[in-house]
């Protein structure tokens with residue numbers, strides 16, 4: 495008898511493709527019968543700016559509730575949407591191999607950021623992207639946008655599907671790849687110019703902490719977990735947690751994990767892009783504990799250099 499497993503997912507196109515990939519991967523790894531359960535989150539229901547929706551976890555809380563009250567057994571999240579605080583009763587069952595974590599410019603007429611004219615209008619809902627765009631090109635105008643990936647792409651002039659009122663938008667390459675929309679990308683940002691969000695491109699597979707570890711599901715989760723990705727996101731999220739910031743803060747972080755080392759590069763920016771702090775640190779890739787220590791130490795380094803004032807960290811929450 496296969497183990498019956500219900501996977502909870504948001505209903506957006508991106509969430510559904512991500513969950514579909516995870517469902518297929520789990521079913522290929524153990525004797526599982528996988529069913530998908532759609533859950534509506536505040537992040538999907540409310541339409542305000544991401545900054546005014548308030549607090550962390552707008553995309554996550556409803557899925558966690560569904561896990562905790564047994565409507566599903568597994569929840570698939572974009573890791574960067576997951577708050578850094580522990581969720582009581584839940585555990586990170588697997589962190590699969592990460593996609594390319596870089597941000598992508600999707601501009602009209604094939605243009606790169608350097609080629610856009612002065613005054614070009616670029617849409618993003620992310621203070622991190624806005625600040626780094628303005629740091630690289632103080633002469634462009636950044637406007638706040640929301641909506642799913644297709645809605646955002648439709649706002650680029652010449653896309654032929656939406657209002658076309660913007661010269662460009664910035665999106666995670668990973669989401670575009672999962673949706674088969676890499677055709678819209680006109681430039682992939684070097685992380686030294688545009689550091690991605692902590693956890694960007696990675697997925698989090700959450701389960702109840704009480705899940706028996708001898709069940710087929712547990713074996714499949716262990717097989718799906720990718721240790722270098724887990725170490726990278728642990729380091730990135732430890733930095734974010736120490737800065738007491740969420741996914742709406744102007745903070746970027748990217749860890750690179752090799753056989754023997756974890757390197758963490760991070761940026762904290764003034765929201766208007768007029769100042770940025772970039773710092774790096776390295777540690778032996780020994781364990782999750784060393785990754786956590788690395789992230790916290792780099793955060794201390796940034797705080798000592800004035801990160802809290804620069805990014806208005808307390809004020810944004």
Ligand SMILES: NCc1[nH]cc(CCC(=O)O)c1CC(=O)O
Pocket residue numbers: 572573574575664665666667668669693694695696697
């Ligand atoms: N907050 C929305 C969100 N959450 C995860 C992704 C992209 C996929 C990923 O980073 O794994 C996106 C869209 C975007 O930033 O372009």
